[in-house]
Amino acid sequence: MTRSAIELLEGYRSGELSPAEVVDASLARIAALDAELGAMPALCPERARAEAAACERAYHEGLPQGPLAGVPFVVKDLFDSADVPTAYGSPMFAGHTPSADAAVVRNVRDAGAILLGKSQTHEFAWGLTSVNERMGTSHNPWDRTRISGGSSGGSAVALAAGYVPIAIGSDTGGSIRVPSAYCGTVGFKPTFGRFSTEGVWPLAPSLDHPGAMARTPADVGLLLGAMAGCREPSVPPAGLSGRTVGICPDLQLVPLAADVQAAFDDAVRTVVDLGARVQEASMPEAEAIHPAFGVIQRAEAFRTHTVAGLWPARADEYGADVRGRLELGAQVTLRDYLDATLARERARSAMAALLESVDVLLTPVAACSPPPIGEERVQHAGSEREFRDLVMPYTVPHDLLGLPTCAVRAGFDELGIPVGVQFSARLWGDDDALAAARAFADATPDLQGRWPELALAEAESQRRGEHDD
Secondary structure, X not given: OOOOHHHHHHHHHHOOOOHHHHHHHHHHHHHHHHHXXXXXXXXXXXXXXXXXXXXXXXXXXXXXXXXXXXXXXXXXXXXXXXXXXXXXXXXXXXXXXXOOOOHHHHHHHHOOOEEEEEEOOOHHHOOOOOOOOOOXXXXXXXXXXXXXXXXXXXXXXXXHOOOOOEEXXXXXXXXXXXXXXXXXOEEEEOOOOOOOXXXXXXXXXXXXXXXXXXXXXXXXXXHHHHHOXXXXXXXXXXXXXXXXXXXXXXXXXXXXXXXXXXHHHHHHHHHHHOOOEEEEOOOOOHHHHHHHHHHHHHHHHHHHHHHOOOOOOOHHHOOHHHHHHHHHHOOOOHHHHHHHHHHHHHHHHHHXXXXXXXXXXXXXXXXXXXXXXXXXXXXXXXXXXXXXXHOHHHHHHHHHOOOOEEEEEEEEOOOOOEEEEEEEOOOOOHHHHHHHHHHHHHHOHHHHOOOOHHHHHHHHHHHHHHHHO
């Protein structure tokens, strides 16, 4: 599935492409590759084929079609999906099958998109690696020994591997943007509150953002409109010319690896070449953001799991990493939470002032390359560091403050794995963030057009050989 959603829709309308054949091809690609990549824990192929056949008949008969009619998609296994197994990444919910779709899933299906199945996630979406020892781990298609990023790892892998052109994810501390950056796809975290979280397992309710993922910014725009229930979603035009792009050294609390820094510097030069003015901006409250986020996330996640009756009654059924985070959540006091909330409000005011002086903000997504699966500590800048501490300072400000943010590919590291940057805008300036990312992507076609086809072809060939035997 190398065509974009926009290209598929054009092909359906012209009769060049068949929704039934496209869905069959997507399912065949999943069957060929997913044993290696681990992106899809649950599929609904019979229903998908039936919906594709009905969609094709409607196209032939000239009947009204939804804005995403016939486009296959996947959704993170954190969102309820009617009649499709939904485990929230946990063995506690193995075999659980909801009777109704989450609100955004329902809207996308109502727009005519065809759900193929659920994409892999970290246990209860609480992690930046998508390493899930009990329910299966997704692998980065650029290097299958490396993490995909999390917790929407399966959605990003499904896109990079060409299963589908669009996918739904969620972002609480970077969970859309990190896997999008590491898999070379596009990930959009909207303004907080733009989309309903009905039918989505909560991690930290004041931080949770359902969002859109795709292979191109234009497809992200289409998906965002469908998620909002728009019958005729529009894609904002690309644009950076004449805009002011902020660069904020205060937010770069962790030094970037040399290859990541090089990609970021190239991104800044591209922005200038597009006619934007780059302006350095200050954020005096930056150092308080990550600690405040940690307290708020742990406290809200602890409440989620206690109210659900899972903690501490079923503590032994959690993976070690999530269990450890819940134990830390139990230690958060009311005073801690109130202090963190005050720090959040101060940071919110500081960010609002920053965004009064620029149109969009450009920042890295992570300071380092994705580590090998199973390694939580990495060598960085001459010392050993926790992987989370090299990523979250760059991603959590946008969640804590609710800013619309779009991650897009900006280069490749020394391993040949994508490096991402993110464009952010003021609250409800979602179109501005997306327009900036689209302009950047349009200006770097050679960079954006590279996909891990050789690695995938090797895996597919190997599976064919096993089948022939």
